[in-house]
Amino acid sequence: FHLEQSFSDALRNREFVLHYQPQVCLETMNIIGFEALVRWKHPEFGTLYPDRFITIAENCGFVIPLGLEVLRLACAQFAQWKAEGLPVTPIAVNVSPIQLTEPEFCWQVMALIDEFGLSPDQLELEITETAMLDASAVESLHCLKAEGIKLSLDDFGTGYSGFAHLESVPVDKLKIDRSLIAKISNSHDDSPIVSSTIILAKRMNLKVVAEGVETREQLVHLKVAGCDIAQGYHLSRPISADQVPEFVRTFN
Ligand code: G
Ligand code: G
Ligand code: MN
Ligand code: NA
Numbered sequence: 136f137h138l139e140q141s142f143s144d145a146l147r148n149r150e151f152v153l154h155y156q157p158q159v160c161l162e163t164m165n166i167i168g169f170e171a172l173v174r175w176k177h178p179e180f181g182t183l184y185p186d187r188f189i190t191i192a193e194n195c196g197f198v199i200p201l202g203l204e205v206l207r208l209a210c211a212q213f214a215q216w217k218a219e220g221l222p223v224t225p226i227a228v229n230v231s232p233i234q235l236t237e238p239e240f241c242w243q244v245m246a247l248i249d250e251f252g253l254s255p256d257q258l259e260l261e262i263t264e265t266a267m268l269d270a271s272a273v274e275s276l277h278c279l280k281a282e283g284i285k286l287s288l289d290d291f292g293t294g295y296s297g298f299a300h301l302e303s304v305p306v307d308k309l310k311i312d313r314s315l316i317a318k319i320s321n322s323h324d325d326s327p328i329v330s331s332t333i334i335l336a337k338r339m340n341l342k343v344v345a346e347g348v349e350t351r352e353q354l355v356h357l358k359v360a361g362c363d364i365a366q367g368y369h370l371s372r373p374i375s376a377d378q379v380p381e382f383v384r385t386f387n
Pocket of ligand 3: 170229261289
């Protein structure tokens, strides 16, 4: 495959689309937001998932224009849902550490917020621990935070930096990685890592999201352990934008 060569054509031809996976408040069981997930409708290879092309895009620099396109698509979609009166805030968008190292990133995000008439707290950026290792990325995070954008630490529990950077980076939420949630298999498994992570997050005044929730048992366990928000196949797979309005009306 030579995906690298078709990146710029793909952008021009609008082959990137977003799917949306609901996030559910465990206290009310209402949808409290969506995570936008990029897919590439490739004319030859069919639908490509981010696992196939994000790393390649990061390595050749394409993740910067791609990331802006993703943000633009998410903001445009959100503005439309907002106009229709759909309660879908916030929209969470994944951001590569490479995007954050760009000094203009924060202002590009704020320009999109303005262009689509959104308020900053309606956008949440999902970052990874890797972003906390780079000084210019950390600078972007502080800038975004100061402008009122929400930050969520994705894939928590998989990195090697552990808790070291948590206090120096201004995140609002922790997303517990699905590999940890998968270990909650039945009622006699008390998954100490998950429950301690929830306690840690509370002590730091962070909201906790569990991702990759696949069973009712996991959902119940997480609710009892004090987790705030859940996301995963048990609640819904990622769905296309046109399925979202109907999904919200029947779920809530
Ligand atoms: O949707 P899926 O399960 O295939 O996503 C796989 C991974 O790709 C996830 O870890 C997710 O964080 C990442 N991802 C999805 N959409 C985007 C995106 O728009 N930008 C970046 N940088 N990563 C994304
Ligand atoms: O890390 P990112 O890691 O942001 O997470 C979103 C990805 O996880 C998406 O690609 C989505 O399709 C996938 N995903 C969402 N829910 C589940 C789930 O319940 N189980 C599994 N195995 N994958 C999931
Ligand atoms: Mn994510
Ligand atoms: Na993740």
